[in-house]
Amino acid sequence: MIRFTTAGESHGEALVAIVEGIPAGLIIDIDNINLELARRQKGYGRGKRMSIETDKVKILSGIRRCKSLGSPIAMLIFNKDFKNWADIMLPFSNESSSVPLLSPRPGHADLPGLMKYGLKDFRDILERASARETAARVAAGAVCKDLLREFGISVMSYTSQIGSVAVENVSIEKEKFWDNVESSELRSPDIEADKKMKKLIEVASLKGDTLGGKIIVIAKNVPVGLGSHVQHDLKLDGRLAQALISIQAMKAVEFGDGVKLAELFGSKAHDEIFYDKPKGFYRETNRAGGIEGGMSNGEPIVITCTMKPIPSLVNALNSVNLKTKESAKAETVRSDVCVVPAAGVIAEASVAIELAKALAEKFGGDSIEDIKKRVSDYKERIKSL
Numbered sequence: 001m002i003r004f005t006t007a008g009e010s011h012g013e014a015l016v017a018i019v020e021g022i023p024a025g026l027i028i029d030i031d032n033i034n035l036e037l038a039r040r041q042k043g044y045g046r047g048k049r050m051s052i053e054t055d056k057v058k059i060l061s062g063i064r065r066c067k068s069l070g071s072p073i074a075m076l077i078f079n080k081d082f083k084n085w086a087d088i089m090l091p092f093s094n095e096s097s098s099v100p101l102l103s104p105r106p107g108h109a110d111l112p113g114l115m116k117y118g119l120k121d122f123r124d125i126l127e128r129a130s131a132r133e134t135a136a137r138v139a140a141g142a143v144c145k146d147l148l149r150e151f152g153i154s155v156m157s158y159t160s161q162i163g164s165v166a167v168e169n170v171s172i173e174k175e176k177f178w179d180n181v182e183s184s185e186l187r188s189p190d191i192e193a194d195k196k197m198k199k200l201i202e203v204a205s206l207k208g209d210t211l212g213g214k215i216i217v218i219a220k221n222v223p224v225g226l227g228s229h230v231q232h233d234l235k236l237d238g239r240l241a242q243a244l245i246s247i248q249a250m251k252a253v254e255f256g257d258g259v260k261l262a263e264l265f266g267s268k269a270h271d272e273i274f275y276d277k278p279k280g281f282y283r284e285t286n287r288a289g290g291i292e293g294g295m296s297n298g299e300p301i302v303i304t305c306t307m308k309p310i311p312s313l314v315n316a317l318n319s320v321n322l323k324t325k326e327s328a329k330a331e332t333v334r335s336d337v338c339v340v341p342a343a344g345v346i347a348e349a350s351v352a353i354e355l356a357k358a359l360a361e362k363f364g365g366d367s368i369e370d371i372k373k374r375v376s377d378y379k380e381r382i383k384s385l
């Protein structure tokens with residue numbers, strides 16, 4: 001079974017990711033992991049922290065001679081900023097120049113976290129609630145992307161909206177679509193929208209405000225039948241939704257035509273099935289976004305994720321001081337204005353992890369060669385239907 005866990009505080013010494021269940025014999029490219037980490041760091045509207053960090057992974061276990069051993073893969077990403085926070089964040093430091101943070105930010109984990117864990121300074125909450133944790137998720141996702149690549153499965157994403165500005169008339173089939181996405185600081189495929197989005201981010205920045213938006217994640221070449229209809233917690237869409245909604249600040253996840261389907265008659269909401277001798281069964285539309293009955297149906301998996309504006313505002317919202325109980329402005333901590341482009345990279349990682357899990361579940365195997373054989377036999381069976 002593939003599973004992963006992460007550890008680490010935003011300003012602690014390092015982040016840790018442990019991925020278990022990756023089959024033996026998979027070629028792991030450390031450059032690919034570092035490339036994904038670098039992609040996550042980019043984006044117009046990011047704060048000062050990203051100019052301090054150059055995230056790189058240190059592999060501690062599970063890989064030998066560039067190949068996975070089947071044992072847990074432990075990865076470390078050092079926080080360069082830790083040296084500036086050592087007296088505040090060292091696990092056994094007695095002396096602390098840290099002034100407790102007492103006025104929680106509306107929309108953040110600060111207040112519910114403090115209440116739940118019985119702590120007094122919400123730095124103890126925000127350090128782990130921070131989206132810095134997603135660097136570790138991206139490292140885990142990069143390993144899973146390596147696994148998926150062996151089966152021709154790709155996971156990509158782009159920014160489709162920032163604030164009120166949405167990309168228009170774009171088609172992922174268009175030449176250079178993905179080159180445009182990767183070369184845009186906002187990971188948007190539409191140069192005109194890109195300009196407007198940047199302007200909006202500048203306005204937000206001047207106002208001490210923040211912006212959310214939408215990203216679209218697309219997984220291609222996913223074999224039919226990942227996930228299952230037989231039990232609630234095996235459904236692929238349910239699992240992907242959990243993985244994506246757990247990304248900091250994510251508020252909604254839609255598959256295919258998503259919420260738009262509510263307005264339609266059933267006759268216009270589904271993807272009719274056709275058959276053609278060489279092609280087999282196919283659809284001409286993909287309103288379902290590649291998942292039916294909790295299983296992949298062979299069409300691209302298309303997911304729209306909506307992110308709220310992050311709650312760390314320079315122009316702080318009203319809050320209450322936890323000690324005096326008097327009205328106070330929420331604490332201002334260093335922050336980003338917009339993290340939607342980074343969220344796309346994180347969403348890719350989250351989707352890659354879930355698909356890798358579902359793939360390993362369906363085809364089993366401790367070694368990459370065993371899985372390949374089973375996938376090939378399965379594809380033959382489907383073809384002969």
Ligand code: EPS
Pocket residue numbers: 010047048049050081129130131132133135248310334335336339342
């Ligand atoms: C982030 C690191 C954090 C934030 C941001 C993302 O660094 P710092 O708190 O030192 O500025 O910039 O965190 C959030 C968006 C959040 O919600 O906490 C990172 O590595 O992506």
